[in-house]
Every structure is written in C-alpha cells, then in structure tokens.
Amino acid sequence: MAETMTLIRPPVEAAVSAAAVTPELQFRIEQFLYLEAALLDERQFRQWLDLVADDISYVLMTNTLAQTRDRRKGQQPPTTYIFNESKYQLERRIARLETGMAWSEEPASRTRHFVSNVRVLELVGDEVVVSCNxxxxxxxxxxxxxxxxxxxxxxxxxxxxxxxxxxxxRDLELDQFVLTAPNISIIL
Structure with missing residues (x-):
C-alpha cells in the first residue's frame, strides 16, 4: 500500500514559516493548481494526465463522524477508500471517458473546479506539500x-x-458524510 499522509487537516502551526515561502513560490504553486483545474473543466484529460507523476497516489476516503468523547480518547471510526488510484488507473478512467460509452458521463458533465486557501505546509528538496480547500x-x-x-x-x-x-x-477529504451523488465519474 502507498505511503499515507497522516493528517488531511493539519493544525495551523504545522505550516512552513511565512519567511520560507516566497511570494514567487506561492504564485507558481497557485498557478499550477489553477492550470490543473482549468484543464479538468475543459475536459483536456490527457493534458491533465501529463501533470501527474508516474508514481501518483490519488486517494479519496470516506469522512467519518466521531463523538467528542471518542475523539478525546483518540478513537476514530474506521475510514474506507472511495478510490485509491495509481496513474494507470487514472489513465484507464480517462480512456473510458474518451470512448463516449461511459453511461454516467452521457451527456458529459460540465464541471467547475475552485481552489482556495492554498498553504505550503512542507518544503523538502524539490517537493512541496500543499494544503487547500x-x-x-x-x-x-x-x-x-x-x-x-x-x-x-x-x-x-x-x-x-x-x-x-x-x-x-493527492489526498482528498469530502466535507459531506453521506455521498448524495450517484457516482463520482469526474476527477476531483
């Protein structure tokens, strides 16, 4: 199983110091995230896939409710994956969408991806960890x-x-506890 990033919602103090994140770095990261969102909205899935590393881990897990008393004890209900995809699986999903035979995408969905509250949490060599809504x-x-x-x-x-x-x-967490959509055939 792929490495797990432990916290989706890190505490505020876990972010890299503001001095370490230059305005240029922040701008470049945000521009990358906006480009990615635009490619998905324009259904340019192959170009989006070019932005994805060969060793990608793309995960959406269920969101769980825990009672306050259980959280204090450190107990969390079990979480399960809605999806846990590799580059091969993402490519297969895109290939299926391109066939025009994916019933959940006929007619094709129109999407709008919005990204906000972008924070750089970690800088390690050529990699950055970014949190956003x-x-x-x-x-x-x-x-x-x-x-x-x-x-x-x-x-x-x-x-x-x-x-x-x-x-x-990419580790995604949905705010909703019950998935009301009949499927998630789009790329979040």
Missing part, C-alpha cells in the same frame, strides 16, 4: 447537479516542464 460543481443532466466540497493535501514535485510541477500525491 476545493469545491467542484458538477452539472450533468437537467436535474443532476452536485457539489463536492472539502479539503485536500497535495504533494508536488518540481520538474523541468512548462507547468513547472507534477502532482505526486
């Missing part, structure tokens, strides 16, 4: 509109490409 609005059929809102933690690696970064790991 996201909202993905999906509109498919006449009455099939869903919002996916949550927080995520991304590990980015600096590379010599026009984008400047590649996505190495």
């Amino acid at each position: 996201y909202l993905v609005h999906r509109a498919a059929k006449h009455r099939d509109h869903h919002d996916f809102i949550g927080t995520r933690r991304d590990r980015l690696r600096r590379v010599e490409t026009p984008a400047g970064w590649e996505l190495v790991r």
Whole structure:
C-alpha cells in the first residue's frame, strides 16, 4: 500500500514559516493548481494526465463522524477508500471517458473546479506539500447537479516542464458524510 499522509487537516502551526515561502513560490504553486483545474473543466484529460507523476497516489476516503468523547480518547471510526488510484488507473478512467460509452458521463458533465486557501505546509528538496480547500460543481443532466466540497493535501514535485510541477500525491477529504451523488465519474 502507498505511503499515507497522516493528517488531511493539519493544525495551523504545522505550516512552513511565512519567511520560507516566497511570494514567487506561492504564485507558481497557485498557478499550477489553477492550470490543473482549468484543464479538468475543459475536459483536456490527457493534458491533465501529463501533470501527474508516474508514481501518483490519488486517494479519496470516506469522512467519518466521531463523538467528542471518542475523539478525546483518540478513537476514530474506521475510514474506507472511495478510490485509491495509481496513474494507470487514472489513465484507464480517462480512456473510458474518451470512448463516449461511459453511461454516467452521457451527456458529459460540465464541471467547475475552485481552489482556495492554498498553504505550503512542507518544503523538502524539490517537493512541496500543499494544503487547500476545493469545491467542484458538477452539472450533468437537467436535474443532476452536485457539489463536492472539502479539503485536500497535495504533494508536488518540481520538474523541468512548462507547468513547472507534477502532482505526486493527492489526498482528498469530502466535507459531506453521506455521498448524495450517484457516482463520482469526474476527477476531483
């Protein structure tokens, strides 16, 4: 199993000091995240896949509710994966969307990806760990509109490409506890 980043929502003090994150670095990271969102919204999935590292781990786990008394004891309900994908699995999902035979994407969903509250949490060599909030609005059929809102933690690696970064790991957490959408056929 792939390495696990332990906290999706790190405490505020866990962020890298503001002095270590230059405005230029912050800008470059945000521009990469905005490019990624635009490619997904424009259904340019192959170009998005080019931004993904070969050793990607792309994870969405269930969100759980824990009673205050259980949290104090350090007890958490078990979490399970909604998806835990590698680059091969992401490529297969994109290939399926390209066939026009994916019933959940006929007609194709329109999406809008929003990214905010981007914080650099860790700087290690050519890699950065970034925390941000996201909202993905999906509109498919006449009455099939869903919002996916949550927080995520991304590990980015600096590379010599026009984008400047590649996505190495993404851990997503949904704010909702019950998934009301019939499927998650889009890329969050």
